[in-house]
Amino acid sequence: MMEVTYLGVIIKAILILAIISAVAGFGTYIERKILAFMQRRLGPMHVGPYGLLQIAADGIKLFTKEDFIPQNANKLIFMIAPIITAATAFIALSAVPVFPDFTIFGIFVPSVASDINIGILFVLGMMAAGLYGPLLAGMSQANKWGLIGAARTAAQFVSYEVVTGLSLLAPIMMVGSLSLIDFNHYNETHAWMVFTQPLAFVLFLIAGFAETNRTPFDLLEHEAEVVAGYATEYSGMRWGMFFIGEYANMITIAVLASIVFLGGYTDLGFIPGWLAIILKIAFMFFLMLWVRASWPHVRPDQFMWLAWKVLMPLAVINVVITGIVIMV
Amino acid sequence: MSLEQFKNRNVGVQHYRMLDLSHTPQTGWGQFKQVVRRTLSLELFVGLKVTLREMTKALFFGKMHTTKYPFEKLPVGPRYRAIHEMKRLLESGHYRCIGCGLCEKICPADAIRIETAYGEDQRKQVQEYTINFGRCIFCGYCAEVCPELAIVHGGRYETASEQRASFSLFDDMLTPIDRLKEQKEFPGYGSVSPDADKRIHKTPLAY
Numbered sequence: 001m002m003e004v005t006y007l008g009v010i011i012k013a014i015l016i017l018a019i020i021s022a023v024a025g026f027g028t029y030i031e032r033k034i035l036a037f038m039q040r041r042l043g044p045m046h047v048g049p050y051g052l053l054q055i056a057a058d059g060i061k062l063f064t065k066e067d068f069i070p071q072n073a074n075k076l077i078f079m080i081a082p083i084i085t086a087a088t089a090f091i092a093l094s095a096v097p098v099f100p101d102f103t104i105f106g107i108f109v110p111s112v113a114s115d116i117n118i119g120i121l122f123v124l125g126m127m128a129a130g131l132y133g134p135l136l137a138g139m140s141q142a143n144k145w146g147l148i149g150a151a152r153t154a155a156q157f158v159s160y161e162v163v164t165g166l167s168l169l170a171p172i173m174m175v176g177s178l179s180l181i182d183f184n185h186y187n188e189t190h191a192w193m194v195f196t197q198p199l200a201f202v203l204f205l206i207a208g209f210a211e212t213n214r215t216p217f218d219l220l221e222h223e224a225e226v227v228a229g230y231a232t233e234y235s236g237m238r239w240g241m242f243f244i245g246e247y248a249n250m251i252t253i254a255v256l257a258s259i260v261f262l263g264g265y266t267d268l269g270f271i272p273g274w275l276a277i278i279l280k281i282a283f284m285f286f287l288m289l290w291v292r293a294s295w296p297h298v299r300p301d302q303f304m305w306l307a308w309k310v311l312m313p314l315a316v317i318n319v320v321i322t323g324i325v326i327m328v
Numbered sequence: 329m330s331l332e333q334f335k336n337r338n339v340g341v342q343h344y345r346m347l348d349l350s351h352t353p354q355t356g357w358g359q360f361k362q363v364v365r366r367t368l369s370l371e372l373f374v375g376l377k378v379t380l381r382e383m384t385k386a387l388f389f390g391k392m393h394t395t396k397y398p399f400e401k402l403p404v405g406p407r408y409r410a411i412h413e414m415k416r417l418l419e420s421g422h423y424r425c426i427g428c429g430l431c432e433k434i435c436p437a438d439a440i441r442i443e444t445a446y447g448e449d450q451r452k453q454v455q456e457y458t459i460n461f462g463r464c465i466f467c468g469y470c471a472e473v474c475p476e477l478a479i480v481h482g483g484r485y486e487t488a489s490e491q492r493a494s495f496s497l498f499d500d501m502l503t504p505i506d507r508l509k510e511q512k513e514f515p516g517y518g519s520v521s522p523d524a525d526k527r528i529h530k531t532p533l534a535y
Binding site (some may be wrong): 034037038039041177239279290291293294295310 | 371
């Protein structure tokens with residue numbers, strides 16, 4: 001195997017940044033379209049063919065909007081909070097392998113920017129650190145809605161993060177490694193984890209929805225209750241960065257679910273691995289939009305009840321049973 | 329009439345069909361049973377099924393609701409009372425208005441102003457005819473009272489303009505002379521009913 005070069009890492013980092021930002025922007029278009037179709041509307045139609053250039057129009061709008069900082073806000077924290085969300089979302093993606101290793105121009109390219117041996121822990125840790133974005137944004141903006149949003153961030157954070165960790169513990173025990181590459185290799189020889197660990201899959205999905213503030217658990221910014229929560233005072237590109245971060249997180253969760261539970265980028269019959277994982281990620285992304293169109297969101301107290309009294313015990317039981325099965 | 333009927337402010341017939349809702353569980357054990365039942369009966373997937381069904385209906389069976397408004401317009405009912413139209417006589421092309429001034433007189437909002445004079449042919453001619461659409465309440469009395477079916481309510485409901493006067497002058501409302509062939513005999517507000525012939529009786533003169 002070739003040595004990992006600095007140049008290769010930099011190229012991959014730039015590629016991740018460029019592609020994921022583009023996909024995150026495109027994700028907003030897909031989301032609006034899918035939600036529209038599910039309500040039998042057309043969605044964006046007028047900018048470009050089938051509204052495809054709506055992203056460009058939105059981008060121009062976000063870039064040219066006034067960058068507004070409230071008078072009593074803590075200016076420094078207010079300004080860096082969106083960067084935390086966006087940056088951590090992209091940093092998390094650096095340890096996620098999306099494609100199988102390939103050779104281009106005679107150079108062997110491993111598919112992941114940095115194959116660290118604690119991959120999954122790093123990704124989860126980075127996504128958890130990303131929650132400092134909404135937390136600091138809500139607390140720094142001198143706005144009561146923002147403060148409620150920040151409080152909800154903290155409450156939601158401590159609730160679901162336990163479930164995320166515990167639900168992934170059982171698969172980690174079965175694989176015996178934290179590296180996502182090893183997770184993928186495990187899928188080559190064993191059945192998909194979704195069949196051997198269905199409960200962990202469901203728990204991880206629920207926790208993933210909470211992690212990305214998707215609809216059943218979008219307590220932080222639910223318009224009908226707290227105006228826009230932590231994003232109330234934000235405008236322009238700072239607001240846009242929160243949403244690029246959110247969509248990047250959605251992609252990360254989709255990739256994690258695909259690699260850990262849905263077989264990753266192993267070849268699927270006649271479908272090559274790279275196409276298989278794109279289809280899986282697309283399905284997970286679609287599932288998030290589908291759920292948003294279908295289900296109402298829960299109250300904060302219901303969410304915490306769910307996380308602490310239902311999901312966490314189930315996750316612990318799952319870990320114990322997995323442990324017993326592995327030992328026997 | 330009893331007081332109960334006055335207190336009942338719901339308009340219409342009260343035939344409500346009550347949903348078959350189960351009782352809210354009172355005990356913790358009951359709540360637990362409800363959670364387990366709802367989880368295992370996969371009620372949440374019913375919601376997913378509904379949205380997916382609507383999406384397939386919209387995408388593949390032409391059940392999309394959207395009207396692309398400026399390009400597509402829904403038909404307006406013939407009796408809709410929008411901006412007025414002045415009609416012409418189909419035979420001669422002359423405007424129908426005989427300058428009787430009934431519309432000006434009946435207008436409850438004082439929106440219509442008409443000035444007439446005798447022309448050279450000793451017919452009354454309309455010198456000036458304006459409707460102030462800032463005042464008009466679109467009640468339709470003018471169209472109803474007009475003996476000649478000269479002023480009617482058309483279906484032109486898009487009344488946003490930079491100038492109020494864009495709509496309100498006689499010549500703007502009058503059917504253009506080159507489009508006289510397209511002028512429809514008016515079925516809508518203020519016109520005679522379709523079965524008017526049957527309802528006309530001879531004036532009893534023979535006392």
